[in-house]
Amino acid sequence: MIKLFFTGTKGEIEEQNKKHHYHSSLILEHRGFRLLIDYGEIQRDLNKIKPNAILITHAHPDHYVWTKKQIQTKIPVYLTKETLNYGKFKPENWKIISSGKKFRLESFTILPYNVIHSIKCQTVGFKIFADKKIIVYNPDLVDIVNKNKILKNVDYYIGDGASIRANLVRKKEGKLFGHARISTQINWCKKAGIDTIIFTHLGKETIKKENEFRKKNPGIIFAHDGLRMDI
Ligand SMILES: [Zn+2]
Numbered sequence: 001m002i003k004l005f006f007t008g009t010k011g012e013i014e015e016q017n018k019k020h021h022y023h024s025s026l027i028l029e030h031r032g033f034r035l036l037i038d039y040g041e042i043q044r045d046l047n048k049i050k051p052n053a054i055l056i057t058h059a060h061p062d063h064y065v066w067t068k069k070q071i072q073t074k075i076p077v078y079l080t081k082e083t084l085n086y087g088k089f090k091p092e093n094w095k096i097i098s099s100g101k102k103f104r105l106e107s108f109t110i111l112p113y114n115v116i117h118s119i120k121c122q123t124v125g126f127k128i129f130a131d132k133k134i135i136v137y138n139p140d141l142v143d144i145v146n147k148n149k150i151l152k153n154v155d156y157y158i159g160d161g162a163s164i165r166a167n168l169v170r171k172k173e174g175k176l177f178g179h180a181r182i183s184t185q186i187n188w189c190k191k192a193g194i195d196t197i198i199f200t201h202l203g204k205e206t207i208k209k210e211n212e213f214r215k216k217n218p219g220i221i222f223a224h225d226g227l228r229m230d231i
């Protein structure tokens with residue numbers, strides 16, 4: 001069994017409520033090892049959530065506090081070279097990972113993969129294998145590079161909840177950036193045969209229309225701060 005704990009579920013927005021106060025991040029725990037993905041500016045105390053390792057998707061400050069502030073911790077922080085070089089500060093114990101290169105942390109096997117999201121901040125998602133389950137976590141994205149391959153055999157999709165209907169995809173010099181709609185991501189999952197679809201990183205529109213959308217789409221899970229799931 002893997003224990004999921006959504007420590008935060010808010011995107012990079014001013015709006016917040018009790019359910020979505022902290023910036024989006026997730027703990028996956030298997031055999032006592034706690035893997036934290038992303039650690040943004042508005043976050044819980046590391047001494048309280050006690051991760052054994054931290055993975056970072058990209059350098060936007062709602063995912064990576066070191067872009068703006070120094071935080072002292074001995075916990076290893078796994079990130080790409082581009083993310084490390086972007087921030088104003090650096091974690092003390094950084095470890096470089098590369099897109100397309102699988103690595104192991106205790107009983108987790110982790111594949112970072114490229115997603116399209118930002119022109120300035122190179123961004124990855126993580127395909128995580130543990131306990132015979134496959135999870136993808138991509139809280140910020142317009143699209144996944146090699147999507148069919150990445151979404152193959154996935155059991156749990158955890159995606160970008162920035163918008164339900166609002167178009168947040170932008171284009172500059174031929175390059176896309178921003179956020180894919182929730183409905184677009186649901187279509188990817190249906191095509192790939194993924195059963196469990198969860199959204200985190202909720203945006204302004206999603207927070208406003210969350211209850212309405214939930215009623216119409218009972219099969220879709222919206223994460224909230226503090227949500228725990230055993231999978
Ligand atoms: Zn974000």
Ligand SMILES: [Zn+2]
Nearest residue numbers: 058060118140
């Ligand atoms: Zn971002």
